[in-house]
Amino acid sequence: MIYFDNAATTFPKPRNVYRVFQNAAAEFGANPGRSSYPLAVRTSEAVYRSREVCADFFGAMPENTIFTLNCTQALNFAIKGLAHKGVHFVISDMEHNAVLRPVHSACEFFGGSYTLFESDEDVEITVKNAARAIRPNTRALICCAASNVIGLCNPIKQLAELCARRGICFIVDAAQGAGVLPVSLKDGINIICAAGHKSLYGPMGTGLLITDGKFPLKTIIEGGTGSMSESVQQPDFLPDRFESGTINTAGAIALGAGVEYVRKITPERILSHELSLCERFCVGAGKIGSVRLYNEILPESRKLFAPVVSFNIEGMDSAQGSSVLGERGFCLRGGLHCAPLAHKKIGTLETGTIRFSPGAFSTPQEVDMLLQELKRIKI
Amino acid sequence: MNINIKSFTTAQKAAGLLKSRGIRCMVERRFGRGTGCGFSLKITDPSVSRREVCALLGSIGVDCGANST
Numbered sequence: 001m002i003y004f005d006n007a008a009t010t011f012p013k014p015r016n017v018y019r020v021f022q023n024a025a026a027e028f029g030a031n032p033g034r035s036s037y038p039l040a041v042r043t044s045e046a047v048y049r050s051r052e053v054c055a056d057f058f059g060a061m062p063e064n065t066i067f068t069l070n071c072t073q074a075l076n077f078a079i080k081g082l083a084h085k086g087v088h089f090v091i092s093d094m095e096h097n098a099v100l101r102p103v104h105s106a107c108e109f110f111g112g113s114y115t116l117f118e119s120d121e122d123v124e125i126t127v128k129n130a131a132r133a134i135r136p137n138t139r140a141l142i143c144c145a146a147s148n149v150i151g152l153c154n155p156i157k158q159l160a161e162l163c164a165r166r167g168i169c170f171i172v173d174a175a176q177g178a179g180v181l182p183v184s185l186k187d188g189i190n191i192i193c194a195a196g197h198k199s200l201y202g203p204m205g206t207g208l209l210i211t212d213g214k215f216p217l218k219t220i221i222e223g224g225t226g227s228m229s230e231s232v233q234q235p236d237f238l239p240d241r242f243e244s245g246t247i248n249t250a251g252a253i254a255l256g257a258g259v260e261y262v263r264k265i266t267p268e269r270i271l272s273h274e275l276s277l278c279e280r281f282c283v284g285a286g287k288i289g290s291v292r293l294y295n296e297i298l299p300e301s302r303k304l305f306a307p308v309v310s311f312n313i314e315g316m317d318s319a320q321g322s323s324v325l326g327e328r329g330f331c332l333r334g335g336l337h338c339a340p341l342a343h344k345k346i347g348t349l350e351t352g353t354i355r356f357s358p359g360a361f362s363t364p365q366e367v368d369m370l371l372q373e374l375k376r377i378k379i
Numbered sequence: 380m381n382i383n384i385k386s387f388t389t390a391q392k393a394a395g396l397l398k399s400r401g402i403r404c405m406v407e408r409r410f411g412r413g414t415g416c417g418f419s420l421k422i423t424d425p426s427v428s429r430r431e432v433c434a435l436l437g438s439i440g441v442d443c444g445a446n447s448t
Binding site: 032033034035036040041044045048051052061062063226227228229230235237238239240 | 416417
């Protein structure tokens with residue numbers, strides 16, 4: 001079995017992540033932040049250490065680093081937490097449903113609206129498009145660090161500058177960026193939403209909401225936090241405000257181990273390795289007549305992309321193509337990848353695409369085996 | 380000496396700072412009538428004054444608070 005679906009979730013994880021997860025489940029069995037008997041304190045301290053590691057990685061304060069179940073939950077907290085009557089949002093034309101649906105839902109609920117801007121390979125054009133979409137009542141600009149379909153990166157620093165100039169909140173969906181691309185509050189982002197289980201190499205069921213605190217968020221979930229229990233009001237301090245109920249304790253602790261792994265190898269080296277594999281795939285697949293590539297990661301274009309390549313096999317829709325590859329031992333996802341906007345952009349809304357997304361543990365030999373298999377597939 | 384802090388995470392952050400300065404302390408769960416659930420940073424180091432501790436905590440935005448003892 002050869003796994004090339006790392007954009008959905010990375011697999012395998014570093015050995016230490018499994019070890020820490022197993023150990024946390026077995027050893028840190030008490031509920032964190034609720035009690036002061038020794039087991040509860042040890043558990044709370046382990047969660048805090050992981051929070052510190054994650055905070056440091058994103059240039060944030062530990063208390064502003066909130067553990068969520070996934071990136072989608074973090075995005076819902078951020079988007080709906082900013083919504084109000086007549087709200088207006090700006091989003092890119094490559095957004096995942098994790099952004100599009102909460103924005104759409106918030107606008108329906110509050111009688112607001114949203115505008116799409118076109119992301120382009122040219123940074124200046126992208127920023128101009130985004131600037132044109134901003135209105136006097138725009139509350140936030142939300143965009144992915146990179147498309148989960150075609151890998152195209154958004155110019156985060158330039159968009160952060162734009163948002164700061166216009167006084168609006170800048171939210172980055174870092175599901176495909178955190179751990180490989182430079183995503184940090186130090187770049188002027190106000191809120192980062194990240195998946196813990198993708199390029200941060202944590203377990204599934206983990207995510208992060210990281211804020212610089214400049215745009216206070218309303219809550220969409222309230223409940224027990226272990227603090228201020230005498231009050232009917234949700235705490236106004238972080239992270240408690242957004243961590244109602246028991247968190248995924250073992251997952252949160254193991255996420256810290258994943259982030260430590262990324263920090264040790266460095267995001268730059270991981271990105272370089274994965275982009276090299278994408279280049280190898282694009283060069284090889286470009287020579288196979290029956291394969292159509294929708295984004296080509298080549299030496300001259302690699303700076304534009306995160307390590308994701310979309311393609312199709314002639315005569316097959318993407319689901320069929322990925323099934324055929326699956327039967328032959330290759331794990332690649334087919335379909336719309338929950339991102340219909342991106343497919344509309346590249347003209348694949350009807351067919352979807354097969355997505356090649358290598359990880360830190362993928363090898364050139366595995367890419368060559370996939371290319372060999374693609375050559376063998378007959379319609 | 381006890382410093383009352385509403386958030387466990389803030390209490391941990393405060394404890395981390397004090398420990399890095401060699402000041403012995405621990406985070407405890409607190410419950411007080413009328414004050415509800417919270418946390419307390421218990422300073423077990425006799426060599427340090429409340430004033431010094433509060434000045435250090437103030438540098439990371441942690442208020443010693445009126446209810447601290």
